[in-house]
Amino acid sequence: MAQKHDIAVLPGDGIGPEVMIEALKVLDLVEKEYDVTFVRTFGNLGGVAIDEEGKALPQTTIDLCRASEAVLLGSVGGPKWEHLPPMEQPERGGLLPLRKLFGLYANLRPAIIFPSLVEASVLKKEIIGDGMDILVIRELTGGLYMSQPKGIEGTAPDREGIDTLRYSEAEIKRIGHVAFQAAMKRQKKLTSVDKANVLASSVLWREIMISLSAEYPEVELSHMYVDNASMQLVRNPKQFDVLLTENMFGDILSDEASALTGSLGMVPSASLAEGSFGVYEPAGGTAPDIAGQGIANPIAQVLSMALMLRFSFNMIEAADRVDAAVEKALEAGYRTGDIFFGNPGEKKVSTSAMGDAIAANF
Ligand code: IPM
Numbered sequence: 607m608a609q610k611h612d613i614a615v616l617p618g619d620g621i622g623p624e625v626m627i628e629a630l631k632v633l634d635l636v637e638k639e640y641d642v643t644f645v646r647t648f649g650n651l652g653g654v655a656i657d658e659e660g661k662a663l664p665q666t667t668i669d670l671c672r673a674s675e676a677v678l679l680g681s682v683g684g685p686k687w688e689h690l691p692p693m694e695q696p697e698r699g700g701l702l703p704l705r706k707l708f709g710l711y712a713n714l715r716p717a718i719i720f721p722s723l724v725e726a727s728v729l730k731k732e733i734i735g736d737g738m739d740i741l742v743i744r745e746l747t748g749g750l751y752m753s754q755p756k757g758i759e760g761t762a763p764d765r766e767g768i769d770t771l772r773y774s775e776a777e778i779k780r781i782g783h784v785a786f787q788a789a790m791k792r793q794k795k796l797t798s799v800d801k802a803n804v805l806a807s808s809v810l811w812r813e814i815m816i817s818l819s820a821e822y823p824e825v826e827l828s829h830m831y832v833d834n835a836s837m838q839l840v841r842n843p844k845q846f847d848v849l850l851t852e853n854m855f856g857d858i859l860s861d862e863a864s865a866l867t868g869s870l871g872m873v874p875s876a877s878l879a880e881g882s883f884g885v886y887e888p889a890g891g892t893a894p895d896i897a898g899q900g901i902a903n904p905i906a907q908v909l910s911m912a913l914m915l916r917f918s919f920n921m922i923e924a925a926d927r928v929d930a931a932v933e934k935a936l937e938a939g940y941r942t943g944d945i946f947f948g949n950p951g952e953k954k955v956s957t958s959a960m961g962d963a964i965a966a967n968f
Pocket residue numbers: 683697698701702857889
């Protein structure tokens with residue numbers, strides 16, 4: 607009997623809905639090829655949820671995600687909701703509580719420069735060579751984003767804004783294992799990024815990482831301060847294989863790493879809980895400036911779907927095939943505007959034509 611999986615589909619705001627269509631188009635082919643059905647239930651998260659259900663993370667969406675094995679997410683946010691109180695906005699009222707509620711502690715953001723897109727990178731060809739492949743792993747439910755105490759205290763003009771950076775040994779171990787295990791499947795090099803020359807949480811982080819490394823003798827563990835890491839990423843990104851870091855540092859470094867790939871529209875992400883549940887979304891955001899025009903790059907959404915196959919459903923071969931189909935579409939010259947340079951052989955195409963090209967190469 608064909609396998610059946612329940613997934614939640616939350617297209618979100620901005621370009622989310624239009625790139626989601628393309629990811630689902632490719633998922634249709636996976637279903638046919640692998641005799642599996644993904645029962646897709648649509649829900650609202652972010653701005654669209656505020657508009658339709660009055661809250662960025664409505665109870666209906668929480669229930670839907672609870673009833674699902676994985677969540678395929680577009681992206682959330684946009685200028686339309688920026689006037690709302692911060693805690694009600696799509697990001698702080700929708701995305702961050704979703705991460706916390708479902709324990710999505712491990713955020714994986716692969717920043718890959720495909721050989722055919724070396725030119726799209728912001729870096730010079732001498733530095734990039736024939737490509738780059740870095741996996742940024744960001745701790746996603748602790749650290750500076752989530753620790754208590756947090757808030758604005760006192761009365762003006764003497765108020766204080768407070769954020770706390772706190773990590774328990776258990777939290778560090780949990781994400782540390784994810785990083786070592788990912789490194790084992792790759793080049794076996796792990797760079798743990800911290801600020802141990804200043805922050806106590808980083809001193810503990812480094813100590814725990816060193817103690818974990820005894821369990822992974824094959825992995826070469828190194829440590830780097832975050833300021834140096836941000837510089838090394840633009841100077842010599844090819845030295846990195848897996849890069850592990852705290853929530854806030856990871857937010858910053860993952861954007862930097864994705865700029866190296868040439869476009870934010872290329873970088874997918876997986877946010878994983880313990881077990882097989884995960885939320886899969888492009889790292890790039892809602893791009894409100896181009897939303898609704900049919901020109902957004904759907905690749906990050908398609909690759910996010912592939913990460914879902916890989917991590918939530920253990921469909922490694924199917925995931926590899928989706929990744930390869932993206933690469934083949936790029937090799938064949940298909941380019942959305944963000945990665946189009948007008949070189950011979952390049953064809954500037956719409957969101958849906960890029961989805962078609964990927965599907966045709968699956
Ligand atoms: C990301 C985003 C979010 C974050 C925002 C939208 C809250 O930048 O996923 O990297 O800061 O985590």
